[in-house]
Amino acid sequence: MIFFLEEVAQxxxxxxxxxxxxxxxxxxxxxxxGAYSTDILDPEAFTLLGSDVQIPLPPVGSFVRIExxxxxxxGEVCASFGASPDVEEDGWTPRGLSGAPLxxxxxxxxxxxxxxxxxxxxxTSVEHKELARIxxxxxxxxxRWGHLMGTGDTSAxxxxxxxxxxxxxFLMGPGRRLLAEGDLGPLLQDSSDxxxxxxxxxxxxxTLEELLRQxxxxxxxxxxxxxxxxxxxxxxxxxxxxMVDRFTRPASGGxxxxxxxxxxxxxxxxxxxxxxALELTAAASAMVDANLALACQVTAGSLRRGVDLRIDxxxxxxxxxxxxxxxxxxxxxxxxxxxxxGLGHLEHIPPDAGDPKNDSKPRQADSVVHxxxxxxxxxxxxxxxxxxxLSAGRLPLPDAVPSLLGQGPLILEVHHSGQLLDRDLARQxxxxxxxxxxxxxxxxxxxxxxxxTVAAARSGQQLMVTTTLLPDPIRVKDAVLHxxxxxxxxxxxxxxxxxxxxxxxxxPTQQPIGGGHRPxxxxxxxxxxxxxxxxxxxxxxxSRSLDGQQLSAAMFGxxxxxxxxxxxxxxxxxxxxxxxxxxxxxVAHAGVLPDVFTWWPDTDEAREAQQAIVRIVDRVTxxxxxxxxxxxxxxxxxxxxxxxxxxxxxQWRMEVAGPEADTELPEGHTFxxxxxxxxxxxxxxxxxxxx
Numbered sequence: 063m064i065f066f067l068e069e070v071a072q073x074x075x076x077x078x079x080x081x082x083x084x085x086x087x088x089x090x091x092x093x094x095x096g097a098y099s100t101d102i103l104d105p106e107a108f109t110l111l112g113s114d115v116q117i118p119l120p121p122v123g124s125f126v127r128i129e130x131x132x133x134x135x136x137g138e139v140c141a142s143f144g145a146s147p148d149v150e151e152d153g154w155t156p157r158g159l160s161g162a163p164l165x166x167x168x169x170x171x172x173x174x175x176x177x178x179x180x181x182x183x184x185x186t187s188v189e190h191k192e193l194a195r196i197x198x199x200x201x202x203x204x205x206r207w208g209h210l211m212g213t214g215d216t217s218a219x220x221x222x223x224x225x226x227x228x229x230x231x232f233l234m235g236p237g238r239r240l241l242a243e244g245d246l247g248p249l250l251q252d253s254s255d256x257x258x259x260x261x262x263x264x265x266x267x268x269t270l271e272e273l274l275r276q277x278x279x280x281x282x283x284x285x286x287x288x289x290x291x292x293x294x295x296x297x298x299x300x301x302x303x304x305m306v307d308r309f310t311r312p313a314s315g316g317x318x319x320x321x322x323x324x325x326x327x328x329x330x331x332x333x334x335x336x337x338x339a340l341e342l343t344a345a346a347s348a349m350v351d352a353n354l355a356l357a358c359q360v361t362a363g364s365l366r367r368g369v370d371l372r373i374d375x376x377x378x379x380x381x382x383x384x385x386x387x388x389x390x391x392x393x394x395x396x397x398x399x400x401x402x403x404g405l406g407h408l409e410h411i412p413p414d415a416g417d418p419k420n421d422s423k424p425r426q427a428d429s430v431v432h433x434x435x436x437x438x439x440x441x442x443x444x445x446x447x448x449x450x451x452l453s454a455g456r457l458p459l460p461d462a463v464p465s466l467l468g469q470g471p472l473i474l475e476v477h478h479s480g481q482l483l484d485r486d487l488a489r490q491x492x493x494x495x496x497x498x499x500x501x502x503x504x505x506x507x508x509x510x511x512x513x514x515t516v517a518a519a520r521s522g523q524q525l526m527v528t529t530t531l532l533p534d535p536i537r538v539k540d541a542v543l544h545x546x547x548x549x550x551x552x553x554x555x556x557x558x559x560x561x562x563x564x565x566x567x568x569x570p571t572q573q574p575i576g577g578g579h580r581p582x583x584x585x586x587x588x589x590x591x592x593x594x595x596x597x598x599x600x601x602x603x604x605s606r607s608l609d610g611q612q613l614s615a616a617m618f619g620x621x622x623x624x625x626x627x628x629x630x631x632x633x634x635x636x637x638x639x640x641x642x643x644x645x646x647x648x649v650a651h652a653g654v655l656p657d658v659f660t661w662w663p664d665t666d667e668a669r670e671a672q673q674a675i676v677r678i679v680d681r682v683t684x685x686x687x688x689x690x691x692x693x694x695x696x697x698x699x700x701x702x703x704x705x706x707x708x709x710x711x712x713q714w715r716m717e718v719a720g721p722e723a724d725t726e727l728p729e730g731h732t733f734x735x736x737x738x739x740x741x742x743x744x745x746x747x748x749x750x751x752x753x
Contacts, residue, residue, distance in 0.1 A: 067270075068279040068289070069093050076140045076178055076343030077286040077350045081123025081229040083270045085138065088244045097183040098138075105136050105182075107239040111203040111210070118215035119175045121228035122285075125240065126177060126210075128203055133192050138181035141286065141346035142225060143324070144378035145174040145211065151329060153308070153379075155320040160375040160382040161404020161438050164214045164223060171378075174324075175210040176346040208342045223377040224625055226271075226285060230263050283357065284376050286350045296351035297358065301330050305352055306359050309383050310366050316387025320406050322379035323352045349380040356383060360399050372399035374406050375438075382406070392460035397436045404438035404520070405466075429458040430548055434515075434585035439626040441466055442517045442585040444569075446548035449510040449555040451498075457516070457527070458498040467494075468523035473619075477528040477592035478505050480544065488596075492525075499525075509543065511551030513569060517589050517617065519627055524619040528592040530569055580629035582637040590635060591643070593617045594661040602675075603668035607660040610635065635659040645672055703732040 070086045071078040073096045078086075085091070089102050108127040109120045120126055122142050128135040149155050164171045179185060179193060197206050205211055215228055233241045234256070241247070246259050274280060280287040296302055305326060313319040327348050331339040340348060356371070365371055370390045375382040384405065389395075397403060430446040443459060451458050457474070471491045476483060483505060492499040508529075518525040529545040536543045538552070538559060546569050553559045569588070590613065597616040598606025608616065610632035614623045617631070638659070639646035645660045660675075662668040703711075711733035712725035727733055 063087075064273050064277045066093075067273055067287070068277050071280055071287055071289050072292075074140075074178070074343075075180060076176065076346040077288045078274070078280070079122050079140060079287075080226055080267060080270050080274060080285045081121065082138060082140050083274060083287070084229075084266060085123055085125075087270070088266075095183065096180075098181060102243055103182070103240065104243070105134065107237070108136060109236070117213050118170075119173050119210055119212040121215065121232055122175075122225040123229040124232060124237070125181075128196065130192055130196070133188060135179060135185075135189060135193060135196075136182045137177040137179040139175050139210075140178045140181070140343055141176040141349065142173055143349065143380045144214065145172045145324075146378060147172065149322045149325055149379050151325055153321040153323070153326040153329075155322045155379070155382050155406070157318065157320050157406035159378060160320045160384070160406030161402065162378075162407040170213045173212060173214040175212070176343060177204070177208065177210060178343050179208065207340055207345060209345065226267055227625055230260075230267060233263065234260055281354050283350050283353045286346070288347065288350050288354065292347070293351050293354055296348070297355045302352070302355040304330070305355060306365075309356055310359070310369050310371050310385050312369060312386045318384050318386040318406075320374060320382050320384055322382045323349055324380035327352060327380070353381045356381075357400055370394070370399070372397075373402045375404060376402045392431060393433050393436065393463060393466075396433050401437045403436045428551065428554070430551065431458055431460055433460060433463070435583045436466075437626070437630075439520055439624055440517065440583065440586075440630055441520060442515065442583060442589075444585070445514045445516060446511050446551055447504075447508065447514065448551055452504055452508055452510055452512075454500075455502045455504060456495065456498055456500055457492065457502050457514075459516075461497065464494050464498070466520055467518055467525075468521050468622075470523065472499060473524045474499070474502060475524060475526045475596075475617075476505070477526070477596055478507065478545075479529050479531045479588075479592065479595075481505070481507060507544075509541070509547065509552065510555035511548040513546040513548060515569075515585060515588050517586060519618040519622040519624075522618050522622040524622075526589050526593065526617050528588055530588045580626055580633055582634040583630055584634070584637075586631065586634045587638055587643065589617060590631065590638065590659075591661055594644075594659070598661065601660065603662065603665060603671040605660050605662045605668060605671070607658050609658045613659065632657065645675060647675065702729065703727055707733045 067078065067083055067086070070083070070091050070093065073091070073093050074082075085098070089098055091097070092099055103125065105125075105127055108125040111126050111128050119142060120139055122139050124139045126137050126139060146159055148159055162171075179189075185193065193204075193208065196204055197208055203210065214223075241259075241263075246262055271285070274287045275282050277287070279290055281290050281293045282288075305323075308326060309321050311319065327340060327345075338344065353373070353376075357373070359365055360371055368388045369385055370388050371383060371385050372394070373381060374384040393405075394403075429448040429451045432444045433441070434444050435442040441463065443463065445458060447458075471493060474490050474492050476488055476490065487503055487505055490503055491501065493501050512529060514527050514529060516525055516527050531544055532546055539556065549559060593613055593616045594606040594608060597612075598608050601607050610628060611623070613635070614628050614631045618627065635644060635657075636646065638644045643661075645662065647658050647660065660672075662672045708727050711727045715723040715725045
């Protein structure tokens with residue numbers, strides 16, 4: 063499969079997005095022809111584009127068509143990104159735009175969609191002329207580069223930046239007719255199988271993301287893959303060198319400067335006098351190549367001296383990069399520069415003047431604070447509390463962190479591992495203060511240097527705070543310490559400690575196993591465990607279980623759980639399940655099949671129950687992998703099912719849905735029983751699984 067994806071990327075005229083990779087696999091991209099076959103794809107099911115601006119633009123992966131009299135143009139959306147008019151021609155970007163929500167108030171963000179008009183075969187001379195006429199028309203569906211201009215999708219709960227999710231949503235909705243042409247078609251015949259189709263679609267996209275990243279012949283940026291050889295041609299050229307020079311220049315005084323990719327590419331097109339440099343799919347390739355070139359400079363450590371460069375918004379104008387003079391503040395010091403943090407938008411919002419602050423108080427600098435993770439959805443901070451902050455009821459945070467949180471009073475959910483806290487300690491209100499939060503009531507069992515993990519959703523008002531138990535308690539002087547701590551801070555408060563082995567005591571960390579567009583965050587592991595212990599449903603052997611949606615809401619509050627945040631939590635839980643920290647099962651409930659994650663206590667009873675569940679899940683998974691579900695197969699025109707097939711269908715419907723089920727087989731279809739692959743029609747699949 064990796065080899066096939068590499069070959070598809072080579073054959074295409076633009077970068078391969080995970081959505082177009084799905085199309086290539088699902089609909090069968092012909093490598094010899096360099097195009098899809100219309101034998102499978104029905105152009106009548108393509109999204110019809112009118113002369114007006116599409117609201118919203120179709121997501122990446124969508125097949126589109128334009129009808130002009132007797133002529134039709136067919137294409138596939140291969141890339142899409144923001145097209146805000148607020149960005150200057152030289153790429154300078156107002157910091158409030160970088161990482162801003164897709165819909166901010168009454169205005170909806172503009173977007174650009176790049177279409178591959180030769181995805182279904184080379185254009186004829188007549189089609190070339192029609193496309194040229196449309197590009198010249200001031201009221202046409204496409205602009206002079208052959209791109210669609212419109213607004214981003216703000217429907218449903220999905221972010222308009224998440225084209226993988228938008229395309230999956232499209233395929234299960236308006237694009238259902240196209241999806242029905244492939245292997246998932248049988249699942250769409252019965253409404254009871256819709257959830258199974260959605261889950262299968264999610265798994266397909268997740269697997270393709272991983273395969274693209276593993277392919278040695280592909281360079282991957284965001285959800286786009288470009289052949290390495292093709293990218294190296296760009297990276298070794300003068301345009302890449304000029305972009306690196308421009309993007310690594312901070313603003314005056316070393317302040318952050320935000321620069322967008324697309325306007326700089328347009329300026330280069332004008333300077334070079336090459337009117338074809340950014341037309342059609344070349345625009346998508348240039349956008350991906352430019353970002354990859356900048357990312358390589360960051361990872362190789364070859365930036366100009368004293369400059370910090372990082373991506374701040376991977377969607378707006380093809381990517382907005384942030385350059386500032388070193389040193390960076392504590393918020394950025396430990397953050398991955400290739401994870402878009404959206405600092406520009408939230409840092410430009412002035413603090414609420416009504417927030418209680420006491421600037422006369424000196425800031426306590428002896429607590430040890432590190433930003434473990436920061437992106438546009440999530441903030442994770444580790445804190446070792448000094449004696450002064452512990453006594454004063456403060457939660458110290460880096461200067462910029464409060465501006466990334468919601469305004470007004472904040473809710474602190476405090477979890478003290480292994481200890482049940484009173485309600486007023488477990489859930490309490492805190493206030494913004496210079497250097498952190500104030501009015502915090504710490505449990506009496508806290509001691510100087512105790513280590514906390516703090517997480518919050520960006521712009522959220524609920525923070526989750528937890529301690530972590532040591533593998534074994536440690537006696538220090540006359541006290542027994544149960545939780546991880548900073549020995550230096552403890553020694554400053556209690557005097558010299560004659561325990562050299564404590565120096566460098568660190569929380570256990572797990573290297574992420576998964577990858578993908580929303581990679582797992584190992585710093586969330588202790589918080590996920592704490593949320594399961596506090597809010598999880600009690601099960602066998604006093605286990606605790608929640609699905610991904612419930613877990614995310616318990617950690618951050620239900621009002622701020624966005625798709626990126628939800629998938630970060632789910633992927634972290636999947637990593638924890640892979641190393642045995644949790645178990646992962648699929649449980650049908652109210653018509654949906656969410657992944658449920660379960661924490662188990664360290665008891666013999668729990669270990670036996672956990673092993674039994676793992677064996678059941680493995681057995682069912684193996685059975686399902688080799689069995690094909692029953693389905694209704696469309697027959698050629700003029701043919702109908704035999705009486706025997708109709709009888710089998712009626713029997714199956716009553717077995718699955720009960721005696722009141724509709725047992726009439728649709729006209730023009732026959733019924734294929736579920737069977738083990740390669741063995742023909744065997745006993746019904748659900749009967750086999752009941753044994």
